Amino acid sequence: MSMVQAEQTLREVLAAYDFGGSVENTSRFGEGHINDTFRADVLLVDGSRRKVIVQRISPVAFKQPYQLMENVVNVTRYLGREIEKLGGDPSRETLTVIRTRDGSSCVTDSEGGVWRAFLFVEGTVCYQSAETRSLFAASGRAFGRFQRLLRDYPAETLHETIPRFHDTENRLQNLKNAVAADPLGRAKDCQADIDFMLAREKDCSAALQAQRDGVLPLRVTHNDTKLNNVLMDEQTGEALCVIDLDTVMPGLVINDFGDSIRFGANHSAEDEPDLSKVNLDVELFEIYTAAFLEEAGDALTEAEIRYLPWGAKLMTLECGIRFLTDYLEGDSYFHISRPGQNLDRARTQCKLVADMEEHWDELNAIVAKYIPN
Ligand code: ADP
Ligand code: GN1
Ligand code: MG
Numbered sequence: 001m002s003m004v005q006a007e008q009t010l011r012e013v014l015a016a017y018d019f020g021g022s023v024e025n026t027s028r029f030g031e032g033h034i035n036d037t038f039r040a041d042v043l044l045v046d047g048s049r050r051k052v053i054v055q056r057i058s059p060v061a062f063k064q065p066y067q068l069m070e071n072v073v074n075v076t077r078y079l080g081r082e083i084e085k086l087g088g089d090p091s092r093e094t095l096t097v098i099r100t101r102d103g104s105s106c107v108t109d110s111e112g113g114v115w116r117a118f119l120f121v122e123g124t125v126c127y128q129s130a131e132t133r134s135l136f137a138a139s140g141r142a143f144g145r146f147q148r149l150l151r152d153y154p155a156e157t158l159h160e161t162i163p164r165f166h167d168t169e170n171r172l173q174n175l176k177n178a179v180a181a182d183p184l185g186r187a188k189d190c191q192a193d194i195d196f197m198l199a200r201e202k203d204c205s206a207a208l209q210a211q212r213d214g215v216l217p218l219r220v221t222h223n224d225t226k227l228n229n230v231l232m233d234e235q236t237g238e239a240l241c242v243i244d245l246d247t248v249m250p251g252l253v254i255n256d257f258g259d260s261i262r263f264g265a266n267h268s269a270e271d272e273p274d275l276s277k278v279n280l281d282v283e284l285f286e287i288y289t290a291a292f293l294e295e296a297g298d299a300l301t302e303a304e305i306r307y308l309p310w311g312a313k314l315m316t317l318e319c320g321i322r323f324l325t326d327y328l329e330g331d332s333y334f335h336i337s338r339p340g341q342n343l344d345r346a347r348t349q350c351k352l353v354a355d356m357e358e359h360w361d362e363l364n365a366i367v368a369k370y371i372p373n
Contacts, residue, residue, distance in 0.1 A: 006036035006056045009109035016100045016107040017117055019052055020044050026054070031128060031228060032244065033334045034058045039120065051120035052098060056113045057106075060333055062246060065114035067159035069105045072116070072245050073097055074157070075150070082149045092121055093241055121241050124231035130264040134237065135227075136284055137291040139264065142230045142239030143222065143256055144295030150220040151299045155250045158220065165223055165247060166255050168204040168318045172197065175321045178328040186328050190343055196350045197321050204317070206310050207252055215303050221251035226263035253304050257292055258311025261285055262319055265312075266352060271344045278348045280355035285312070286366045293370050305371050309363040313356045320349025 014023050021044035029039040036056040043049055057065045076097060080090035090096070098117040100107050106116040130136035164170045179187050179194055187194065210216040222229075222242065229244040263270065265284040268277045289308065293300070324346035326333045331342055356363065 004111050004113075006038070006113065009056075009111055009113055010038060010054065012109050013054060013056075013107055013115045014040065016102075017052075017054075017098065018101050019050070019098070019117075021050075024049075029053065030126065034061050035246075040117075051122070053118040053120050054115060055118070056109075056115050057246070059113060062161055064159065064161065065106065068161045068246055069097075069114075069116060071158050071161060071248055073105050075153070075245055075248050078153055079146075079149055091119060095119070095121075095241070095243055095245060121231050121243075123234045124240055125234055126228050126231055128228055129267065129269065130227060130284060133284065133287050135232065136264050137287050138232060138237065138239040139227050139230050139260065140288040140291030141295050142242055143225045143260055144292040144297070146222055146242045147219070147253060147256065147296040148299055150248075153220045155218065155220045158249050160249050161246055162249075165249065166251055166315075166318065167208065168314055168321070169208055171318050171321045171325070172201060172204045175325045175328075178325045182328060184328070184330055186343075190324060190327070190346070193320075193324055193343075193346055193350055196353075197317065197324065200317055200353070203313065207254060207307065207314055210303070210307060210310075211252060216252050216254065216307060217301065217304075218250045219253050220248065221253060221256045223247035223249060223251050223255065223259070225256045225259045227260070228263075252311070253296070253300060254307045254311030255315055256311075257288075257308050258313070258315035259319075260288060260292070261312035262316040262349070262352065264288065268348065270348060271341050272348055273344045275347060275351045278351040280352055280359060282359050282362055282366075285363060289366055289370060297370065302371050305367055306364075308367045309356070309360065312363070313353060316349050316352045316356065320346045320353065323349065 010026060019042040021042045023040045024043050025041045026038050030037045035058050038054045040052050040054050041049060062068050076095050079094040083090045083093045096119040097105050106114050108114050127135060175197060224244055224247045230239050231241040231243060233240040265281050265288060266279055272278050323342045327342035327346060334342055336342055
C-alpha cells in the first residue's frame with residue numbers, strides 16, 4: 001500500500017459519512033504512536049456544533065483492518081450493554097463507532113487506507129503522564145473495571161489483530177534479526193542498549209512459560225493500557241472511557257497491569273533524553289496495584305496477582321525491545337517527530353527495567369499484600 005499522508009485522503013473519507021451537518025474544520029489530534037487521528041468539527045443543521053474522531057487505522061500495525069473493526073464493534077456493543085446494566089452512559093463510557101452512509105463500520109480510501117469514526121467523548125482530558133496520584137489510581141480502576149466487564153466475553157470470537165503481540169520471546173528474536181541486518185548502520189550507536197536487552201533473554205520467557213505451564217490463564221485483555229488510552233472526566237476527575245480497542249484480544253492480565261506501570265509509574269516522558277529524570281516511582285506502583293485490584297481483583301487468581309511485577313518488567317522490557325527494533329529498522333512502526341526519538345524511547349524503558357530490578361523485592365512485597373488469605 002502506498003503511504004500517502006492521511007491528510008490527502010481525509011476529504012474522501014469525510015464524504016462517506018453523514019455527521020448531521022457540515023465539517024467545518026479538521027485537525028490532527030492526540031498523541032498516539034500508531035494510527036492517524038483527526039478531530040472533525042461539525043456544524044449541525046440546528047446551529048450547534050459537535051466533534052467526531054476520524055481515524056486511519058495504521059496499515060503498518062494492522063494487516064486485517066476489517067477483522068479489527070469486527071472486534072471493535074462487538075466489544076463496544078458488549079461493553080455498552082454492560083455499562084447500561086450498571087446504570088451508566090454507554091455513549092461516554094465506551095467508544096461508539098459511527099456508521100458510514102451505507103451502514104459500514106469503516107471506509108476504504110482510494111489509496112487502500114481503512115478509516116473509522118467514533119463519537120468524540122466530550123468533557124474529557126487525556127493525560128500523557130500521571131500528574132497526580134489520584135489520576136493514576138483512577139486509570140487503574142478504569143482498566144481493572146474494563147477487565148471485569150469483559151470477563152464473560154467469549155474470547156474465542158475475537159480476532160488476533162496483531163499476531164504474537166505480547167510474545168516477548170518473539171520480540172527479542174525480531175530485535176536480533178534487526179541487529180544482524182542493521183540496514184541503516186545504527187546498531188553501533190546503541191550497542192549498550194542491545195546488550196542490556198540480550199542479557200535478559202531468559203526473562204523474556206517468564207510469563208510465556210507460566211502461560212504454557214497453565215499457571216497464567218488467557219483472558220480478554222486490552223493489551224495497550226497506557227494512561228493516554230483512557231479519557232478522564234473533566235468535571236469529576238474520575239476515569240470515564242477506555243479507548244484504543246484495536247488490540248483487545250486474548251492475553252495475560254499481568255500485561256494489562258504491566259503496561260500501565262511502564263507508562264505511568266514514573267514522572268518522565270516516554271522519550272525523555274535525560275535518563276536521570278527517568279525513575280520508577282514505587283509509590284505509584286502501589287497506588288496502581290490497589291486501584292486495579294479494587295476493580296479486577298475478584299476475577300484474578302492468586303498466581304496472576306503474584307506475577308504482576310513480572311507484567312510490569314516484561315511490558316517495559318518488551319516495549320524497549322520494540323522501540324529499539326523500530327529504530328534499527330528505520331522508524332517505520334512508531335510515529336516519530338524527531339530523529340533518534342525511538343532510541344530515546346528504548347533507553348527510558350531500559351532505565352525503568354533496571355529500576356524495577358533494583359526494587360524487585362519491594363514490588364513483590366507490595367503485590368503480596370493483595371493476595372487473599
Ligand atoms: P493510537 O492507536 O494511535 O494511540 P488512539 O485510538 O489511542 O490512537 O487515539 C489517539 C488519541 O486520540 C487518544 O490518545 C486520545 O487523546 C484521542 N481520542 C481517541 N478517541 C477519542 C474519542 N472517542 N474521544 C476523544 N478523544 C479521543
Ligand atoms: C503504541 O497506539 P498507542 O500509541 O496507544 C503501541 C503499544 C506501545 C505504545 C508505546 C498497536 O500504543 O503497543 O506500548 O505505542 N500500540 C500498538 O507508547 O503497537
Ligand atoms: Mg492510543
